[in-house]
Amino acid sequence: ISTLILAEHESGSIKPQTVSTVVAANSLGESSSISLLLAGSGSSLQEAASQAASCHPSVSEVLVADSDKFEYSLAEPWAKLVDFVRQQRDYSHILASSSSFGKNILPRVAALLDVSPITDVVKILGSAQFIRPIYAGNALCTVRYTGEGPCMLTIRSTSFPVTPITADSESKKATISQIDLSNFKEDSVNRSRYVGRSTQDTERPDLGSARVVITGGRALKSVENFKMIEKLAEKLGGAVGATRAAVDAGYVPNDLQVGQTGKIVAPELYMAFGVSGAIQHLAGIKDSKVIVAVNKDADAPIFQVADYGLVGDLFEVIPELLEKLPEKK
Amino acid sequence: MKILVAVKRVVDYAVKIRVKPDKTGVDTQNVKMSMNPFCEIALEEALRIKEAGFAKEVIAVSIGPSQCVDTLRTGLAMGADRGIHVEANSSFLPLTIAKILKSLAEVENPGLIFLGKQAIDDDCNQTGQMVAALLGWPQATFASKVVLDKDKNVATVDREVDGGLETLSVDLPAVITTDLRLNQPRYATLPNIMKAKSKPIKKMTVQDLKVDIKSDIEILEVTEPPKRKSGVIVSSVDELIDKLKNEAHVV
Numbered sequence: 409i410s411t412l413i414l415a416e417h418e419s420g421s422i423k424p425q426t427v428s429t430v431v432a433a434n435s436l437g438e439s440s441s442i443s444l445l446l447a448g449s450g451s452s453l454q455e456a457a458s459q460a461a462s463c464h465p466s467v468s469e470v471l472v473a474d475s476d477k478f479e480y481s482l483a484e485p486w487a488k489l490v491d492f493v494r495q496q497r498d499y500s501h502i503l504a505s506s507s508s509f510g511k512n513i514l515p516r517v518a519a520l521l522d523v524s525p526i527t528d529v530v531k532i533l534g535s536a537q538f539i540r541p542i543y544a545g546n547a548l549c550t551v552r553y554t555g556e557g558p559c560m561l562t563i564r565s566t567s568f569p570v571t572p573i574t575a576d577s578e579s580k581k582a583t584i585s586q587i588d589l590s591n592f593k594e595d596s597v598n599r600s601r602y603v604g605r606s607t608q609d610t611e612r613p614d615l616g617s618a619r620v621v622i623t624g625g626r627a628l629k630s631v632e633n634f635k636m637i638e639k640l641a642e643k644l645g646g647a648v649g650a651t652r653a654a655v656d657a658g659y660v661p662n663d664l665q666v667g668q669t670g671k672i673v674a675p676e677l678y679m680a681f682g683v684s685g686a687i688q689h690l691a692g693i694k695d696s697k698v699i700v701a702v703n704k705d706a707d708a709p710i711f712q713v714a715d716y717g718l719v720g721d722l723f724e725v726i727p728e729l730l731e732k733l734p735e736k737k
Numbered sequence: 738m739k740i741l742v743a744v745k746r747v748v749d750y751a752v753k754i755r756v757k758p759d760k761t762g763v764d765t766q767n768v769k770m771s772m773n774p775f776c777e778i779a780l781e782e783a784l785r786i787k788e789a790g791f792a793k794e795v796i797a798v799s800i801g802p803s804q805c806v807d808t809l810r811t812g813l814a815m816g817a818d819r820g821i822h823v824e825a826n827s828s829f830l831p832l833t834i835a836k837i838l839k840s841l842a843e844v845e846n847p848g849l850i851f852l853g854k855q856a857i858d859d860d861c862n863q864t865g866q867m868v869a870a871l872l873g874w875p876q877a878t879f880a881s882k883v884v885l886d887k888d889k890n891v892a893t894v895d896r897e898v899d900g901g902l903e904t905l906s907v908d909l910p911a912v913i914t915t916d917l918r919l920n921q922p923r924y925a926t927l928p929n930i931m932k933a934k935s936k937p938i939k940k941m942t943v944q945d946l947k948v949d950i951k952s953d954i955e956i957l958e959v960t961e962p963p964k965r966k967s968g969v970i971v972s973s974v975d976e977l978i979d980k981l982k983n984e985a986h987v988v
Binding site: 713 | 832899905956980982
């Protein structure tokens with residue numbers, strides 16, 4: 409088994425979801441070799457490459473594609489690059505994390521290779537057998553890859569936690585090789601251009617990967633009241649989520665919607681305030697480790713999935729929590 | 738310019754799905770079916786582009802069993818000009834769907850192909866990216882804003898990426914897949930539903946399009962996820978904080 413992983417990096421270091429993908433690759437089978445492919449340009453790429461070489465003891469090789477073409481993670485050049493690398497070295501598996509990067513690029517590569525990819529893998533049962541959620545996690549589908557090309561997967565990083573690396577293994581460094589791009593053909597590559605990027609709320613963690621998520625429903629009643637949810641999220645170092653009803657009522661923007669058609673979350677702690685627990689919403693939170701629900705209505709369906717329920721008025725409960733909860737660690 | 742929009746017939750988003758006892762899949766008999774919500778958004782965006790004078794025709798395509806005609810009628814009632822139904826009685830992997838859409842694109846020559854970023858049944862999130870690859874077109878996935886420049890033949894697209902927005906500019910023809918924030922799809926009005934009945938739907942088969950059906954993934958079983966065991970009801974904030982601290986160890 410030889411695996412190529414499409415690696416993500418930012419300001420000189422490898423992203424945690426790429427390390428999770430390495431963890432996943434490790435469970436594909438015995439005697440596996442794992443290569444990380446990094447693309448980008450300049451010193452931050454080389455810095456990330458040297459960090460990648462020791463990010464996990466099972467990484468055997470780091471491949472570096474250094475060119476202006478890869479300065480931004482555009483799908484078109486990236487897909488060509490993976491195909492280019494694969495023509496020179498054979499891989500049985502090609503993996504990426506199920507981030508917006510992996511979801512954007514890996515299916516494009518797969519089509520070029522005439523392979524059906526398997527997205528959002530949450531469990532690896534063998535080198536060709538995997539479990540992935542369907543219907544927003546309301547069912548689990550076990551699939552087997554039977555094709556001849558490389559087996560291509562995107563990995564849900566919350567399902568493959570990274571165990572802390574011991575000092576001993578940190579000294580183990582993979583070899584770093586620069587990819588010779590002189591024969592890299594560019595046709596159709598320059599037809600998309602990066603314009604810019606705006607990151608929202610850098611202070612708060614990303615909803616999809618946050619350790620704590622605090623969600624409000626329609627019972628919050630107004631934009632002003634929703635600020636209580638934000639305060640609580642800040643106190644716990646968490647992200648803010650909302651139900652579709654709260655989004656439709658205009659309390660918060662759409663991108664905070666949690667549920668089947670919004671974001672799927674799996675934090676360690678999920679707290680829902682004034683959330684009734686519609687199935688589309690529950691579909692998006694059921695992989696959370698601990699679910700807390702606060703609702704006035706003791707019959708609200710959310711209590712059926714909550715580990716801890718509190719029947720009460722959120723306008724009294726939230727201020728009390730704000731006062732009594734310890735500051736984030 | 739023509740715009741091609743792929744619309745998928747799926748179990749309605751509000752239906753609580755049931756896994757079949759024999760573990761072969763999810764029960765879709767006697768269950769309400771609707772257009773995939775992300776496809777609705779894709780169609781809505783195409784219609785807005787047409788209404789703004791940037792496109793002449795919006796074509797809705799659906800691939801699947803005969804009931805897909807209902808999904809296409811919904812699309813026509815929303816405002817699509819005509820429909821194409823590629824009849825298929827087995828379900829295809831996204832790669833085959835992408836090949837079908839590619840060969841339709843070669844016949845219709847659209848300037849844009851819109852798809853939902855994913856379908857809420859198999860949650861694959863692959864087809865748009867694959868069509869773009871097969872056609873050699875640029876792609877802008879997970880779009881939350883689309884602005885067309887007809888003179889330059891370019892689309893500027895805001896994309897929802899982890900932790901923010903990314904803006905790309907892509908040359909047309911291009912493939913765009915839609916995210917939730919892009920728009921609020923319209924409801925079909927009764928007069929438009931009546932009008933849709935006379936709009937043309939062309940029937941085709943996979944053989945007509947000379948697409949080879951790829952089946953390199955085998956579904957072994959579909960199961961219910963482990964149920965969460967129901968928890969406890971606490972009586973006060975103090976008790977809740979105590980449980981979170983000392984039992985769950987999460988704060």
